[in-house]
Amino acid sequence: MHRFDSRITTRMSMVAEKLVNTERRMLKAMLTNPTKVWSLSEILNACDWQDQAIAVGAGLGLTDKGLVELSETLTREVKLGVQGQSAVSEGLLEARLWDWFNLSSEPSVANLQQSFERHEAGPGIGLLKKLGVTMDGGRFTCANESKVNEIIKSRQDFLAKLPKTVGDLDDDMLAHFHNRRNFIEFVDSTTRTWQLTTEGAQFDSSLLTESTMINEITPELLQSEAWKDAEFRRFDVTLESATPRTGRSHPMQSLIERIRHIFLEMGFSEIVDDYVQTAGWNMDALFIPQDHPAREMQDTFYLENPNSISLPDDIMEKWSKIHRTGGQTGSTGWGGEFSKEISQKGLLRTHTTVNTIQYLAENPNQPCRMFAVDRVFRKEAIDRTHLPEFHQIEGIIMEEGANLQMLVTTLKTFYQKMGYPEVRVRPAYFPYTEPSLEIEVKWRGKWLELGGAGIFRPEVTEPLGIKHPVLAWGMGLERLAMLVLGLDDIRQLYISDLEWLRNQPLI
Numbered sequence: 331m332h333r334f335d336s337r338i339t340t341r342m343s344m345v346a347e348k349l350v351n352t353e354r355r356m357l358k359a360m361l362t363n364p365t366k367v368w369s370l371s372e373i374l375n376a377c378d379w380q381d382q383a384i385a386v387g388a389g390l391g392l393t394d395k396g397l398v399e400l401s402e403t404l405t406r407e408v409k410l411g412v413q414g415q416s417a418v419s420e421g422l423l424e425a426r427l428w429d430w431f432n433l434s435s436e437p438s439v440a441n442l443q444q445s446f447e448r449h450e451a452g453p454g455i456g457l458l459k460k461l462g463v464t465m466d467g468g469r470f471t472c473a474n475e476s477k478v479n480e481i482i483k484s485r486q487d488f489l490a491k492l493p494k495t496v497g498d499l500d501d502d503m504l505a506h507f508h509n510r511r512n513f514i515e516f517v518d519s520t521t522r523t524w525q526l527t528t529e530g531a532q533f534d535s536s537l538l539t540e541s542t543m544i545n546e547i548t549p550e551l552l553q554s555e556a557w558k559d560a561e562f563r564r565f566d567v568t569l570e571s572a573t574p575r576t577g578r579s580h581p582m583q584s585l586i587e588r589i590r591h592i593f594l595e596m597g598f599s600e601i602v603d604d605y606v607q608t609a610g611w612n613m614d615a616l617f618i619p620q621d622h623p624a625r626e627m628q629d630t631f632y633l634e635n636p637n638s639i640s641l642p643d644d645i646m647e648k649w650s651k652i653h654r655t656g657g658q659t660g661s662t663g664w665g666g667e668f669s670k671e672i673s674q675k676g677l678l679r680t681h682t683t684v685n686t687i688q689y690l691a692e693n694p695n696q697p698c699r700m701f702a703v704d705r706v707f708r709k710e711a712i713d714r715t716h717l718p719e720f721h722q723i724e725g726i727i728m729e730e731g732a733n734l735q736m737l738v739t740t741l742k743t744f745y746q747k748m749g750y751p752e753v754r755v756r757p758a759y760f761p762y763t764e765p766s767l768e769i770e771v772k773w774r775g776k777w778l779e780l781g782g783a784g785i786f787r788p789e790v791t792e793p794l795g796i797k798h799p800v801l802a803w804g805m806g807l808e809r810l811a812m813l814v815l816g817l818d819d820i821r822q823l824y825i826s827d828l829e830w831l832r833n834q835p836l837i
């Protein structure tokens with residue numbers, strides 16, 4: 331009996347020696363009530379800790395050593411999102427519509443559009459219809475009013491109940507609000523409790539004295555002898571911790587910054603210029619024929635004000651000659667007439683090549699590497715992969731001996747630095763480059779087209795007095811963002827979905 335006891339004691343002191351301060355303190359606290367099941371806040375209280383990561387870490391250590399048993403329950407809580415909050419404070423849209431319907435002497439679509447703002451009237455009609463309100467000759471009617479009352483009431487009740495854990499909520503209602511953007515948010519959390527094991531409960535509390543714990547290494551500490559017997563606080567980077575919800579850049583902004591960085595690192599300088607431009611610089615300077623379909627009203631946003639922006643006559647003369655006859659370049663040009671009036675039309679730039687070409691016109695003799703990341707405009711119908719307003723990553727290299735190989739290598743280097751090592755080019759056509767390329771990047775096993783590139787034609791460079799070859803490219807930024815953020819709908823980037831924005835990775 332005696333021998334047995336001393337064996338336990340030896341073993342206990344060996345275990346005690348292996349414990350770090352936090353584990354000692356936690357074990358000591360738990361020994362004050364050896365059969366109790368401890369919650370996190372009870373542990374924090376008893377140990378006089380603020381940081382829950384310390385408690386979780388110490389608990390983990392004690393669990394590993396067989397002294398404590400840990401139980402974890404995962405809970406998913408549902409709370410109100412931004413839309414849900416305003417629905418609670420200002421009233422659910424369908425509830426307000428329903429009130430309007432009941433009070434209106436003339437519940438017509440036209441009246442509804444007058445009583446509600448556009449962003450509510452549009453979805454509102456759909457909401458009413460889904461509730462069983464029908465439209466008859468522009469007027470709303472409802473066959474089963476009590477049913478609508480009931481549905482609306484249950485939706486309001488549901489929102490009023492939040493926050494609640496998923497298990498306590500009605501599945502159908504949950505699915506309904508989950509489908510409505512930003513109405514609800516899910517917050518996952520783990521609840522932990524700790525209890526001493528039989529071995530832990532028998533532990534001798536007097537073995538649990540704490541040694542000095544060092545959190546931070548200072549020069550003073552290293553100079554003194556104190557560190558020799560001290561215990562160093564360990565950092566456990568695998569522990570869960572709260573994500574601080576601080577302000578942060580929009581992922582598009584971060585991506586632009588990263589692209590800037592890469593080009594600056596590669597020796598490029600940035601061009602920043604206005605998006606109000608002339609058709610002359612946007613198209614004529616780039617040898618895009620004046621009757622090119624992309625110049626039509628349905629593709630390009632021409633401006634009413636300024637409707638026309640005057641250009642120096644000598645530059646228009648040069649474009650005119652090249653377009654009509656090909657000038658001295660050996661080209662035959664496009665033939666036909668050239669209109670200076672068309673050149674001077676004001677528009678929203680359709681590509682950032684309008685900026686690099688003007689830079690070259692101003693600096694025709696100075697070899698350069700320039701880039702721009704900026705907004706462009708095209709009359710596109712909005713869908714999953716198109717926006718009428720988007721960004722391009724534009725660049726040029728002008729220097730003696732610049733060649734196709736250099737162009738391809740530069741683009742490959744750029745995408746490699748972005749994290750996409752697999753890049754290929756394919757022949758393409760642009761009126762202003764020869765040869766012309768399409769750039770493709772491999773993503774999830776598929777080749778995706780991200781932009782165009784090429785070497786400017788003599789019809790572009792000669793009128794500006796440029797002697798060296800100019801390598802040029804223009805690539806879609808949003809397309810790249812879709813890859814980086816793993817999106818399959820480009821619109822996600824601009825709808826200000828707070829929950830989504832918060833959870834985006836740092837770029």
Ligand code: PHE
Binds near residue numbers: 680683763782803805
């Ligand atoms: N401007 C072209 C576009 O908008 C891209 C491009 C730029 C192609 C430069 C060749 C050279 O798609």
